[in-house]
Amino acid sequence: xxKSLDLELxxxxxxxxxxxxxxxxxxxxxxxxxxxLLGPSGCGKSSTLRMIAGHEVVxxxxxxxxxxxxxxxxxxxxxxAMMFQSYALFPHLSVIDNVxxxxxxxxxxxxxxxxxxRELLELVDMAAFAARLPEQLSxxxxxxxxLARALITEPSVLLLDxxxxxxxPFLRIKMRLELKRLQRELDISFIHVTHxxxxxxxxxxxxxxxxxxxxxxxxxPRDVFESPATEFVARFIGGHNILExxxxxxxxxxxxxxxxxxxxxxGDSLAATVRDVEYLGATVNLALETGAGSDLTAALxxxxxxxDPIEIGSTVFLSWKPEDAxxxxx
Amino acid sequence: xxxxxxSNDTDRKEETRLQPGVSAxxxxxxxxxxxxxxxxxxxxxxxxxxxxxxxxxxxVVSFWGATExxxxxxxxxxxxxxxxxxxxxxxxxxxxxxxxxITWALTLGIGFTIxxxxxxxxxxxxxxxxxxxxxxxPFWTSNIIRMISWIPFLGRNGIANSALISLGVVDEPLxxxxxxxxxxxxAFVHLYTLFMVVPIFNTMMRIDRSLIEAAYDAGASGxxxxxxxxxxxxxxxxMIGSIFVITLVMGDFITVRFMSGSQKANVGRLISNxxxxxxxxxxxxxxxxxxxxxxxxxxxxxxxxxxRKEL
Numbered sequence: 268x269x270k271s272l273d274l275e276l277x278x279x280x281x282x283x284x285x286x287x288x289x290x291x292x293x294x295x296x297x298x299x300x301x302x303x304l305l306g307p308s309g310c311g312k313s314s315t316l317r318m319i320a321g322h323e324v325v326x327x328x329x330x331x332x333x334x335x336x337x338x339x340x341x342x343x344x345x346x347x348a349m350m351f352q353s354y355a356l357f358p359h360l361s362v363i364d365n366v367x368x369x370x371x372x373x374x375x376x377x378x379x380x381x382x383x384x385r386e387l388l389e390l391v392d393m394a395a396f397a398a399r400l401p402e403q404l405s406x407x408x409x410x411x412x413x414l415a416r417a418l419i420t421e422p423s424v425l426l427l428d429x430x431x432x433x434x435x436p437f438l439r440i441k442m443r444l445e446l447k448r449l450q451r452e453l454d455i456s457f458i459h460v461t462h463x464x465x466x467x468x469x470x471x472x473x474x475x476x477x478x479x480x481x482x483x484x485x486x487x488p489r490d491v492f493e494s495p496a497t498e499f500v501a502r503f504i505g506g507h508n509i510l511e512x513x514x515x516x517x518x519x520x521x522x523x524x525x526x527x528x529x530x531x532x533x534g535d536s537l538a539a540t541v542r543d544v545e546y547l548g549a550t551v552n553l554a555l556e557t558g559a560g561s562d563l564t565a566a567l568x569x570x571x572x573x574x575d576p577i578e579i580g581s582t583v584f585l586s587w588k589p590e591d592a593x594x595x596x597x
Numbered sequence: 598x599x600x601x602x603x604s605n606d607t608d609r610k611e612e613t614r615l616q617p618g619v620s621a622x623x624x625x626x627x628x629x630x631x632x633x634x635x636x637x638x639x640x641x642x643x644x645x646x647x648x649x650x651x652x653x654x655x656x657v658v659s660f661w662g663a664t665e666x667x668x669x670x671x672x673x674x675x676x677x678x679x680x681x682x683x684x685x686x687x688x689x690x691x692x693x694x695x696x697x698x699i700t701w702a703l704t705l706g707i708g709f710t711i712x713x714x715x716x717x718x719x720x721x722x723x724x725x726x727x728x729x730x731x732x733x734x735p736f737w738t739s740n741i742i743r744m745i746s747w748i749p750f751l752g753r754n755g756i757a758n759s760a761l762i763s764l765g766v767v768d769e770p771l772x773x774x775x776x777x778x779x780x781x782x783x784a785f786v787h788l789y790t791l792f793m794v795v796p797i798f799n800t801m802m803r804i805d806r807s808l809i810e811a812a813y814d815a816g817a818s819g820x821x822x823x824x825x826x827x828x829x830x831x832x833x834x835x836m837i838g839s840i841f842v843i844t845l846v847m848g849d850f851i852t853v854r855f856m857s858g859s860q861k862a863n864v865g866r867l868i869s870n871x872x873x874x875x876x877x878x879x880x881x882x883x884x885x886x887x888x889x890x891x892x893x894x895x896x897x898x899x900x901x902x903x904x905r906k907e908l
Contacts, residue, residue, distance in 0.1 A: 320814065322813070322814070343814065343815060344816075348814065349810075349814050351810070351811055357808060357812075358808075359829045359830055368817075369817075372816045
């Protein structure tokens with residue numbers, strides 16, 4: 268496999284006519300890291316990935332891979348490979364021919380390209396299916412083939428466009444582990460686009476949260492989850508309440524909210540009405556409505572909740588430790 | 598109970614499908630199979646009456662006997678014997694196949710190019726529809742008119758010849774422009790290219806665009822993408838178009854008659870001449886042989902591609 272290289276975006280911009288899809292984003296993807304571009308649909312994450320892949324022309328800015336500027340190179344000459352959202356396997360070619368496709372395009376002779384394709388199929392544990400057509404495979408199997416097809420080009424960066432979105436939830440978790448394992452074994456960079464915060468938290472070394480064509484926050488999953496920089500990040504990453512104190516918003520994790528049946532409303536305590544109770548197994552979520560009309564969620568450990576269950580419609584008093592409140596920018 | 602056989606039968610089927618102890622609440626008066634047959638009955642009736650019966654009729658008549666002034670029901674092989682031993686038959690069939698092959702190759706080349714342009718180079722759906730409708734404009738007039746309008750164009754003193762002479766390309770009018778194989782094939786291509794464009798365009802529009810990107814990502818050039826991805830995936834459309842064009846050309850007689858000035862012959866003209874002379878048994882025998890030939894060609898084509906995937 269090829270050596271992994273740093274990938275750097277320098278003020279990369281994508282415009283479609285007058286609309287700006289990606290606005291001057293800069294970021295360095297460390298060699299050999301697993302990065303997730305996370306954001307809602309239309310936030311520019313897919314455009315960013317497609318620009319890195321070379322399937323979208325960069326309007327302004329540069330993309331550097333290692334020491335070379337790849338901004339205007341065709342996809343196959345950049346050292347990147349892309350795994351498409353719907354896998355885009357060639358329906359008329361067998362699994363092994365799909366994997367060997369790029370080698371065939373390069374003019375590699377049949378026996379050596381099939382040999383190499385077989386090695387890649389073994390890597391993703393699909394060698395037994397070499398002669399099948401894509402339509403005869405399950406979603407997870409198709410994904411492995413797509414992975415093998417992308418990896419045969421020996422990329423330094425593998426780009427994955429919502430790779431798990433076409434799978435059912437159970438398989439998604441299984442494939443997610445496998446992607447991470449493969450990335451560790453190959454020691455190349457993976458850049459993974461997703462709109463699922465669970466996926467990003469579970470997989471990434473580096474999460475880049477995007478919104479409206481800009482990077483809202485980039486950092487390790489713990490950084491992003493424990494100290495979200497903006498209100499958008501706090502809301503999108505989930506598990507946070509947004510409250511306001513003296514005109515400035517702050518984020519508070521739902522599991523750090525302390526709920527008491529008795530108490531008094533003071534500076535650091537709020538009265539709220541319980542609107543709903545959701546039992547989720549390990550935790551119980553309370554949907555709360557405060558006097559100010561804002562909706563909050565409190566996640567209580569199930570043990571604590573069932574010691575003294577709280578009824579829907581009752582009034583509770585909320586408090587938290589000052590160190591759990593994270594102030595947000597704008 | 599005996600007069601309720603159908604519903605009885607249905608009940609038994611229902612019961613085997615359901616879990617024991619659960620009975621069907623709604624009883625269907627007629628089973629799916631029976632209603633299916635009933636629903637297909639009108640179309641089947643039309644086909645039997647207007648397709649199967651006439652073909653049976655033609656086959657029957659092809660064994661009848663004929664004299665110069667009469668035809669009589671019989672079961673004789675005279676017509677086939679005459680047909681299959683005459684050298685004219687073979688040369689005419691050969692000519693028909695020649696027209697079909699050349700027209701097929703040209704319509705395929707032109708049709709594939711047009712469809713490829715429409716499907717992959719025209720980006721907006723609106724323009725695709727506009728240009729596609731543009732292709733169908735010639736179909737707003739009848740076959741015959743489109744054919745006849747070539748005659749003043751290609752004639753000895755026609756537009757094509759005068760243009761070529763005034764441009765200095767040729768010194769004297771070209772004779773082979775009209776009433777020749779050239780003009781026959783030109784008219785065929787003009788008439789039938791759209792039958793190639795439509796199915797190929799339809800198949801191409803179904804090709805997932807991400808496949809093209811995936812090919813590009815794998816380093817394929819435009820031409821490699823065409824030969825390795827687009828062409829194989831367009832095969833079913835090509836086959837359907839080929840069947841249209843080949844059957845239309847092989848069954849045609851009017852184009853050959855008009856565009857060759859009655860100087861060239863194909864099987865259709867053989868049949869039409871027989872009919873003009875009231876030699877129905879001979880015409881029927883020729884028609885049967887033509888039908889068999891066309892069916893063999895289509896069966897051969899279908900062996901290459903599974904067009905059921907398209908339907």
